[in-house]
Amino acid sequence: MIKKVIYVVLNAFFAALLIYALYIFLMQKNDFDAQKIVQNSALKGKTFEANVEEITLDGGNKAWLLAENSAPLVALEFCFDKSGFAFDDDTTQGLAQMAAEILSYGGGRYENTRLNDLLEENAIELDFKVSSDAFFVSMTTPKNNIKLAFDILKDVLFLPHLKPEHLEIVRRKQLTAIDMQNEKPEKVLNKEFKKVFYGSHPLSRSALGLKEDVEKIDIADLKNFYQTRFVGDNLIIAVAGDVTKDEAAHLLNGLFSDLPSSSESKNLLEPDANYQFEEYNINRDMPQVLAHFVAKGVKRLDDDFYALYIANEIFGGSGLSSRLNLIAREKEGLTYGAYTYLNDNKYAPMIEGSFATSKENYQKMRQILLEEWQKMADFGVTKSEFEAVQNNMLTSFNLRFMSLPDIASQLLYMQKKHLGLDFLKKRNEYVKNTTLNQVNAAAKKYFAIKPAVLTIGNN
Amino acid sequence: MFFALNARAELFDAKEMYLNNGLRVIVSENHKAPVAKVVLFYKVGAIDEISGKSGLAHLLEHLMFRGTKKVPASNLNEIMHQNGVEYNAYTSADLTAYHETVDISRLELVLFLEADRMTNLDISDEAFEGEQKIVFEERQQRIDNNPKSLFNEEVHHILWQNTPYAHPIAGFKDDIKRLTKEDALDFYRRYYAPDNAVLVISGDITPKEGFELAQKYFGKIDKKSDIQRRFDDDFSAVLSGGKYQIEKYLEHTNRKNIVLRYVAPSVLTDPKKAYALALFSSYFGESQNSYLKKQLVEKGKLVEASCSADIYSRGPGTFYVAALPIKNSDDVQNFAVLSDALKQAIERLMPEDVEKEKNKNMSWFVYIKDNPEDAAFFLGKMAALGFGLEDIQNYEKNIENVSFDDIQNTVREMIEKSKNVYTLCAPKEEL
Numbered sequence: 030m031i032k033k034v035i036y037v038v039l040n041a042f043f044a045a046l047l048i049y050a051l052y053i054f055l056m057q058k059n060d061f062d063a064q065k066i067v068q069n070s071a072l073k074g075k076t077f078e079a080n081v082e083e084i085t086l087d088g089g090n091k092a093w094l095l096a097e098n099s100a101p102l103v104a105l106e107f108c109f110d111k112s113g114f115a116f117d118d119d120t121t122q123g124l125a126q127m128a129a130e131i132l133s134y135g136g137g138r139y140e141n142t143r144l145n146d147l148l149e150e151n152a153i154e155l156d157f158k159v160s161s162d163a164f165f166v167s168m169t170t171p172k173n174n175i176k177l178a179f180d181i182l183k184d185v186l187f188l189p190h191l192k193p194e195h196l197e198i199v200r201r202k203q204l205t206a207i208d209m210q211n212e213k214p215e216k217v218l219n220k221e222f223k224k225v226f227y228g229s230h231p232l233s234r235s236a237l238g239l240k241e242d243v244e245k246i247d248i249a250d251l252k253n254f255y256q257t258r259f260v261g262d263n264l265i266i267a268v269a270g271d272v273t274k275d276e277a278a279h280l281l282n283g284l285f286s287d288l289p290s291s292s293e294s295k296n297l298l299e300p301d302a303n304y305q306f307e308e309y310n311i312n313r314d315m316p317q318v319l320a321h322f323v324a325k326g327v328k329r330l331d332d333d334f335y336a337l338y339i340a341n342e343i344f345g346g347s348g349l350s351s352r353l354n355l356i357a358r359e360k361e362g363l364t365y366g367a368y369t370y371l372n373d374n375k376y377a378p379m380i381e382g383s384f385a386t387s388k389e390n391y392q393k394m395r396q397i398l399l400e401e402w403q404k405m406a407d408f409g410v411t412k413s414e415f416e417a418v419q420n421n422m423l424t425s426f427n428l429r430f431m432s433l434p435d436i437a438s439q440l441l442y443m444q445k446k447h448l449g450l451d452f453l454k455k456r457n458e459y460v461k462n463t464t465l466n467q468v469n470a471a472a473k474k475y476f477a478i479k480p481a482v483l484t485i486g487n488n
Numbered sequence: 489m490f491f492a493l494n495a496r497a498e499l500f501d502a503k504e505m506y507l508n509n510g511l512r513v514i515v516s517e518n519h520k521a522p523v524a525k526v527v528l529f530y531k532v533g534a535i536d537e538i539s540g541k542s543g544l545a546h547l548l549e550h551l552m553f554r555g556t557k558k559v560p561a562s563n564l565n566e567i568m569h570q571n572g573v574e575y576n577a578y579t580s581a582d583l584t585a586y587h588e589t590v591d592i593s594r595l596e597l598v599l600f601l602e603a604d605r606m607t608n609l610d611i612s613d614e615a616f617e618g619e620q621k622i623v624f625e626e627r628q629q630r631i632d633n634n635p636k637s638l639f640n641e642e643v644h645h646i647l648w649q650n651t652p653y654a655h656p657i658a659g660f661k662d663d664i665k666r667l668t669k670e671d672a673l674d675f676y677r678r679y680y681a682p683d684n685a686v687l688v689i690s691g692d693i694t695p696k697e698g699f700e701l702a703q704k705y706f707g708k709i710d711k712k713s714d715i716q717r718r719f720d721d722d723f724s725a726v727l728s729g730g731k732y733q734i735e736k737y738l739e740h741t742n743r744k745n746i747v748l749r750y751v752a753p754s755v756l757t758d759p760k761k762a763y764a765l766a767l768f769s770s771y772f773g774e775s776q777n778s779y780l781k782k783q784l785v786e787k788g789k790l791v792e793a794s795c796s797a798d799i800y801s802r803g804p805g806t807f808y809v810a811a812l813p814i815k816n817s818d819d820v821q822n823f824a825v826l827s828d829a830l831k832q833a834i835e836r837l838m839p840e841d842v843e844k845e846k847n848k849n850m851s852w853f854v855y856i857k858d859n860p861e862d863a864a865f866f867l868g869k870m871a872a873l874g875f876g877l878e879d880i881q882n883y884e885k886n887i888e889n890v891s892f893d894d895i896q897n898t899v900r901e902m903i904e905k906s907k908n909v910y911t912l913c914a915p916k917e918e919l
Contacts, residue, residue: 061559072592072593072697077522099858102854102858149777149851198785198786205792205815211740212740212741315633315634316628316633317625319633348565349562421569424572426572428589428590430520432859432861
């Protein structure tokens with residue numbers, strides 16, 4: 030009897046133990062809850078205090094400043110709009126790029142060797158570059174060298190030496206780069222894409238320009254470039270770092286004191302962009318096929334911007350968790366990655382995308398792209414996909430303030446795109462106010478027409 | 489002189505501690521914005537692969553995104569995305585790094601995820617096969633599509649012959665196809681452990697908070713203690729000699745380019761010489777006023793020229809000089825131009841040049857205070873190579889202590905004794 034009782038008790042005990050062990054095991058398997066970790070985290074979310082101030086300069090130009098003294102550094106970014114390579118004359122294609130390159134060979138009181146010694150010894154970073162529409166200047170300097178940095182910049186920018194021997198160095202480099210444009214398949218594809226998309230419009234050009242033009246561009250062309258492009262009407266300015274509003278105003282007034290206010294700067298004609306060209310292939314012997322595709326997008330201030338931005342993130346913009354990558358990369362292993370992004374340029378906004386895949390996989394990959402594209406138009410996105418992207422945009426907001434050059438670039442972009450001085454205060458509201466219905470309407474509208482595809486390889 | 493480094497004692501506001509399981513944790517403060525950079529370095533890379541299994545370290549890096557017992561399948565990507573995390577990973581010859589940029593409110597979450605995949609990796613056969621195909625496509629995209637990249641891989645192999653550095657990080661095509669899930673898990677079990685890793689948290693956080701979080705999420709993971717490295721550190725064959733010259737005529741190549749590569753000292757094989765070489769490299773070809781630009785590019789003997797000293801490696805480092813010759817230049821002369829420049833530069837070097845170069849090099853450290861990402865990678869890489877925090881914080885001393893004689897001796901010795909490979913890449917059909 031007692032034996033039996035012990036037996037039953039023991040059995041019950043082991044059964045309970047087993048259930049408990051199973052419970053622990055299951056709990057361990059399921060004890061992960063990302064939301065819970067975030068909610069219980071001792072480190073709570075804070076929003077970066079982005080107090081952007083506007084400075085009015087003597088000549089009437091505005092500069093945007095974010096004063097921030099966590100490191101003894103100052104970042105300055107400015108650009109002359111309507112001065113990029115698409116604004117080069119038809120017979121001087123490549124001029125803007127040469128005008129940017131030759132500035133690092135000295136100006137005013139600073140001869141080539143001395144200039145570059147001073148920049149390095151004082152840790153002043155100075156960079157000139159051109160895009161299709163603007164000429165960009167960026168400078169980062171330790172605070173204690175800021176006066177020297179602005180002195181140097183003023184001489185280099187407005188009193189460039191433009192010595193013939195330096196022009197020849199710049200010319201040689203640019204002609205070599207033009208020759209090498211066809212070496213990498215990505216570059217060939219990109220060049221061809223601009224040609225088919227923009228036709229003969231100046232936006233189809235490359236920054237490097239044409240060999241025959243670069244061969245004969247001379248000092249007079251460069252002088253003419255600076256005189257007509259470096260004017261107040263074209264200027265947009267941003268500053269971030271360890272500097273007060275008064276200090277910044279003083280430095281910028283000094284820098285731009287001799288700047289003429291206006292010139293007859295031209296506008297580009299509206300391009301007749303070809304969003305629906307027939308698919309074709311550039312033949313090249315290589316193991317993969319690279320594809321570039323395009324469809325109509327929206328300008329930055331369009332009412333559909335945020336809705337389409339979110340739709341695109343879900344489709345192909347968000348990296349490894351986008352629909353395109355979940356199917357083509359993760360499920361099928363067809364590609365190292367397929368990506369899409371919004372190109373919000375003001376002339377011909379696009380949804381652009383690209384992928385690379387072994388040539389035997391190309392048809393399958395292409396089919397996935399077109400099927401998923403169609404699904405966006407037909408069925409839109411789900412609530413959980415929508416919320417995931419919205420969450421992403423809100424929680425990644427602060428990442429744009431990582432470094433001072435990042436912040437200055439951000440302020441410049443805000444002005445170029447006319448987002449408003451208070452954009453950083455309002456941006457999260459714009460995201461929160463975008464609804465699932467708006468996203469689905471945008472998906473339906475912009476994914477209705479299938480993308481035009483261009484490839485390189487021998488598929 | 490021009491000592492811009494007025495805040496040098498605080499180059500990094502960093503503190504470190506070791507957890508009981510051996511995990512080294514470094515916290516670097518930067519309170520500009522409520523963000524943080526997390527970098528987890530594992531002391532394992534392509535040089536730890538055995539021959540025939542090249543690409544394994546890189547494939548495993550990919551598999552680390554394919555699921556654990558707690559965060560199955562590709563949930564990791566979904567969670568990272570939903571929480572606004574910018575994340576990635578890379579594999580080098582020496583190290584493997586996983587890194588995240590996060591809003592401070594998501595720091596705990598990514599620490600949980602990193603700790604979880606340090607020990608709980610659990611991948612299905614399908615995930616393994618899928619990722620094997622993906623790394624194959626990655627290799628084709630990065631290397632095989634482009635004849636110059638493929639050629640560089642061959643040259644790399646010639647320079648490092650039978651040493652572990654000969655492995656291409658992406659892996660040889662045939663090797664990638666033969667790798668098995670068991671290979672990957674074996675590699676994982678062997679090298680992924682707290683006592684073979686360095687965790688850096690850089691950003692809006694105090695050391696105390698950082699250490700507590702590291703303890704909370706990584707503290708319970710068991711140490712490995714006896715990591716059996718397969719890394720073979722016999723580099724005598726490449727450190728002493730052999731000079732190779734290779735000419736190759738390639739498709740899709742429109743201009744000639746020439747490269748001279750030397751096996752060189754590294755911060756681990758010979759720190760004094762490595763820093764001497766780094767300073768020389770800066771003098772010789774890294775800036776617009778360097779010897780190569782002034783004497784060759786500005787005088788029209790080359791279109792472009794530059795050099796670099798790759799000194800942060802577990803084995804020997806590499807010194808490269810690369811140039812674009814003038815059109816229609818003579819191939820025999822091109823080689824002479826580079827090798828003579830190297831010899832002449834070291835003959836003409838003056839003690840004052842060295843002092844100037846030191847000041848320039850040290851002045852840039854001020855920027856590390858601005859960007860928590862740069863700080864995290866620099867701290868993490870040096871720590872993973874085995875340097876103490878004090879050494880890293882006093883990093884400028886390494887440069888300050890280089891003497892004029894150190895540079896002359898190091899460069900002369902390298903030119904005379906080290907293995908080197910000179911290559912000329914030319915268009916298959918002259919333009």
